[in-house]
Amino acid sequence: MKELRKLNQYLWRHRYMLLTGTIFVAMANMLKVFNPKIVGWAVDIVYATFNAEDMNSVEGPLGIQLNVAPNAGLIILACTFIGLALISGLFTFIMRQTIIVASRRIEYDLKNDIYAQYQRLDQAFYKKNNTGDLMSRATEDVSRVRMYLGPALMYGINLFFLITFVLLSMVQIDPVLTAWVLIPLPFLSLSIYYVNDKINRGSEAIQRQLSFLTTSAQEFFSGIRVIKSYAQEEMAIDQYAKDSEEYKQRSIHLAKIESIFLPLMVLMIGLSTLLVIYIGGLRIIDGAITPGNMAEFIIYVNLLTWPVTSIGWVASIIQRAAASQKRINEFLSAEPQVSTPQEGQKPSKTGLIEFKDVSFVYPETGIQALNKVNLTIKPGERIAVIGRTGSGKSSLAELMMRMYDPKEGQITYNGVDLKDLDLHAWRQTIGYVPQDVFLFSETIEDNIQFSPGDKQNEGKMAPQIAAQHASIHEEITSFHDGYETLVGERGVTLSGGQKQRISLARALVNSPSILLLDDSLSAVDAETEARILEYLDSLDKETTAIIITHRIFSLLDFDKIIVLDQGSVIQRGNHEELYKQEGFYREIYDKQRPQ
Ligand SMILES: Nc1ncnc2c1ncn2[C@@H]1O[C@H](COP(=O)(O)OP(=O)(O)O)[C@@H](O)[C@H]1O
Numbered sequence: 034m035k036e037l038r039k040l041n042q043y044l045w046r047h048r049y050m051l052l053t054g055t056i057f058v059a060m061a062n063m064l065k066v067f068n069p070k071i072v073g074w075a076v077d078i079v080y081a082t083f084n085a086e087d088m089n090s091v092e093g094p095l096g097i098q099l100n101v102a103p104n105a106g107l108i109i110l111a112c113t114f115i116g117l118a119l120i121s122g123l124f125t126f127i128m129r130q131t132i133i134v135a136s137r138r139i140e141y142d143l144k145n146d147i148y149a150q151y152q153r154l155d156q157a158f159y160k161k162n163n164t165g166d167l168m169s170r171a172t173e174d175v176s177r178v179r180m181y182l183g184p185a186l187m188y189g190i191n192l193f194f195l196i197t198f199v200l201l202s203m204v205q206i207d208p209v210l211t212a213w214v215l216i217p218l219p220f221l222s223l224s225i226y227y228v229n230d231k232i233n234r235g236s237e238a239i240q241r242q243l244s245f246l247t248t249s250a251q252e253f254f255s256g257i258r259v260i261k262s263y264a265q266e267e268m269a270i271d272q273y274a275k276d277s278e279e280y281k282q283r284s285i286h287l288a289k290i291e292s293i294f295l296p297l298m299v300l301m302i303g304l305s306t307l308l309v310i311y312i313g314g315l316r317i318i319d320g321a322i323t324p325g326n327m328a329e330f331i332i333y334v335n336l337l338t339w340p341v342t343s344i345g346w347v348a349s350i351i352q353r354a355a356a357s358q359k360r361i362n363e364f365l366s367a368e369p370q371v372s373t374p375q376e377g378q379k380p381s382k383t384g385l386i387e388f389k390d391v392s393f394v395y396p397e398t399g400i401q402a403l404n405k406v407n408l409t410i411k412p413g414e415r416i417a418v419i420g421r422t423g424s425g426k427s428s429l430a431e432l433m434m435r436m437y438d439p440k441e442g443q444i445t446y447n448g449v450d451l452k453d454l455d456l457h458a459w460r461q462t463i464g465y466v467p468q469d470v471f472l473f474s475e476t477i478e479d480n481i482q483f484s485p486g487d488k489q490n491e492g493k494m495a496p497q498i499a500a501q502h503a504s505i506h507e508e509i510t511s512f513h514d515g516y517e518t519l520v521g522e523r524g525v526t527l528s529g530g531q532k533q534r535i536s537l538a539r540a541l542v543n544s545p546s547i548l549l550l551d552d553s554l555s556a557v558d559a560e561t562e563a564r565i566l567e568y569l570d571s572l573d574k575e576t577t578a579i580i581i582t583h584r585i586f587s588l589l590d591f592d593k594i595i596v597l598d599q600g601s602v603i604q605r606g607n608h609e610e611l612y613k614q615e616g617f618y619r620e621i622y623d624k625q626r627p628q
C-alpha cells in the first residue's frame with residue numbers, strides 16, 4: 034500500500050476538513066450505540082411490569098418510578114430514541130459534507146496535477162502511449178483513487194468507531210455471549226471480500242468490452258463511406274452483433290455472482306442472531322443477563338453486519354486504488370527527455386543555425402532517421418529541403434523544433450546549443466507548420482490566432498492579414514460565417530489544401546524570424562503555391578525560411594537546396610549547381626518539368 038502514501042500530501046492539504054469529519058463520525062457512532070441500550074431498557078421495563086406483583090416495587094431504568102405513571106418510562110425512552118436518531122443523522126450529514134467534499138477537492142487537485150504533467154511531457158512519451166491509456170489515467174484511475182479517499186476512507190473511519198463502540202458495549206454486558214456472537218462474522222467478512230473481488234473483476238471485464246464496443250462503433254461510423262462502397266454492411270452488422278453477444282454474456286455472468294451477495298449476508302446475520310437467541314436464552318436462565326440485554330444484543334449484531342460486510346468492500350476498494358495510484362505515480366514521475374534548462378538563454382531575434390554531425394535514432398523503433406547531418410543556415414536565407422519519403426526531412430524539422438534532441442552531434446543557434454536555450458522562447462521564434470496539419474474544433478480565427486506569442490512583438494499581424502499572405506483569405510470570407518466559421522467535427526469540412534493554408538496563417542501571424550514549413554503546400558495547387566512562395570520571398574531580409582517540399586519546380590529562387598537520402602545529405606547547392614550534377618535532383622527535376 035506504499036503507493037497510496039503519495040496521497041498523504043493531498044490529505045494533509047485538507048486536514049482540517051478531514052479532522053472535523055472524523056470527530057463527527059465518532060460522535061454519530063457513539064449515539065448509534067446508545068439506541069440498543071434504550072430498547073433494552075424498554076424491554077426490561079415491560080418485562081418487570083408483567084412480572085410485578087406490586088407496582089410500587091417496579092423501578093425502571095435511571096430510577097424512574099413506574100408506579101407514578103406506568104407509561105412515562107416508555108414514552109421518555111421513545112422520545113430519547115427519536116432525538117438521538119435525529120442528532121445522529123445530522124452528524125452523519127456533516128460527516129459526508131466534510132469527508133466526501135474533501136475527497137472531491139483532492140480529486141480535483143490530482144486531476145490538475147496529471148493534466149499539467151501531460152502538458153510537460155514530450156512527444157516521445159505520446160508516441161509510446163496510446164490515447165485510450167492516457168485518457169483512462171486521468172479519468173478511471175483518478176476516480177478509483179477518489180473512491181479510496183472518499184467513501185473508503187469515510188467508511189473505514191466509520192467502521193473503526195462503530196465496531197469499537199459496539200464491541201465495548203457488548204463486552205460490558207456479557208463477554209461470554211459476545212465471544213459466541215462474533216464467531217460467524219469473520220467468515221462473513223472474508224466471503225464478502227471474495228465475492229466483491231469477483232464482482233469487481235466482472236464489472237471491469239464488462240467495462241473493457243463496452244469500451245471495445247464503443248470504439249468499434251466509432252470506427253464503423255467514421256469509415257461508413259468505405260463500408261458502403263465495398264458493400265460490407267452485413268459484415269459490419271455481424272461483427273457488431275458478435276461483440277455485443279460477448280458483452281451480454283459477461284453481464285449475465287456478473288449478475289449471477291451479484292445475486293449470491295445478498296443471500297450470503299442474510300445467512301450469516303441469521304446465524305449470528307440464532308446464536309444470540311440460543312446462547313443468550315441460556316444466559317438469561319443462568320441469571321447472567323436480563324431479557325433486555327438479549328434484545329440489545331440482537332440489535333448490536335445487526336449493527337455489526339453492515340460494518341463487517343463493508344470491511345471486505347473497503348479492502349477491495351483500497352486494493353484497486355493502490356493499483357491505480359501506482360500507475361498515476363509512475364506517470365507523475367516520468368521525466369520528459371526534452372526539457373527547458375534551469376536558466377535558459379533567450380534566443381536572439383535572428384541568428385545562424387548550424388547542424389553539426391547530427392544523428393538521430395527514434396528511441397521507440399530504433400530507426401535511424403538522420404545520419405551525420407551538417408548544415409549551416411544563415412539568417413535571412415531561403416532553404417529548401419527535398420528527398421524521398423522517409424529520407425528524414427520531417428525528422429530534421431522536429432529536431433529543430435526540439436520535439437526530440439539529437440542522439441549525436443548538436444544543433445546551435447548563434448553558437449549556442451539549442452539545449453541551453455529557453456525551450457518555449459525558442460519554439461516561439463519559429464513559425465512551424467507540421468506535416469500533419471491539425472486544426473482545433475474552434476473558429477477559423479481562433480485557429481489562426483492560436484498562439485498569443487510575444488505581446489511586444491511589433492510584427493504581430495491581424496489574422497486576416499496572415500490569411501491573405503497564406504492565400505486563404507478569399508476562401509474564408511466566402512464561407513457563410515467568415516472567420517467565425519467553426520472547424521472540425523461540429524463545423525465545416527475543409528479540404529486538405531485549405532487546412533494547410535490556415536495552418537500556414539497560424540505560423541505567419543506572429544511574424545516569426547524563422548519559418549519552417551514541412552511539406553505544407555503539398556495539397557495546394559501550383560498557382561496558389563507560387564503566390565505563397567512569392568510572399569515568402571518578399572519577407573524582410575532577416576526572416577529565414579526553411580521549406581520542406583516534394584515539388585521541385587517552384588524551387589528556382591532558393592539560396593540553397595538540400596537533398597536528403599536515408600538520413601544523409603547527398604547533394605547541396607543552388608538550382609544551377611545541382612542541375613549540373615548527375616543525381617537525384619536532376620532526375621526529379623526532369624520528371625516534374627512540364628513537358
Ligand atoms: N515518430 C516516429 N517514430 C519512429 N520512426 C519514425 C517516426 N517518424 C518517422 N520515423 C521514421 O524515420 C524515418 C524518416 O522519416 P521522416 O523524417 O518522416 O521522413 P520524411 O519526412 O522525409 O518522409 C522513416 O524511416 C520513418 O519511418
Ligand SMILES: [Mg+2]
Pocket residue numbers: 423426427428468552
Ligand atoms: Mg515528412
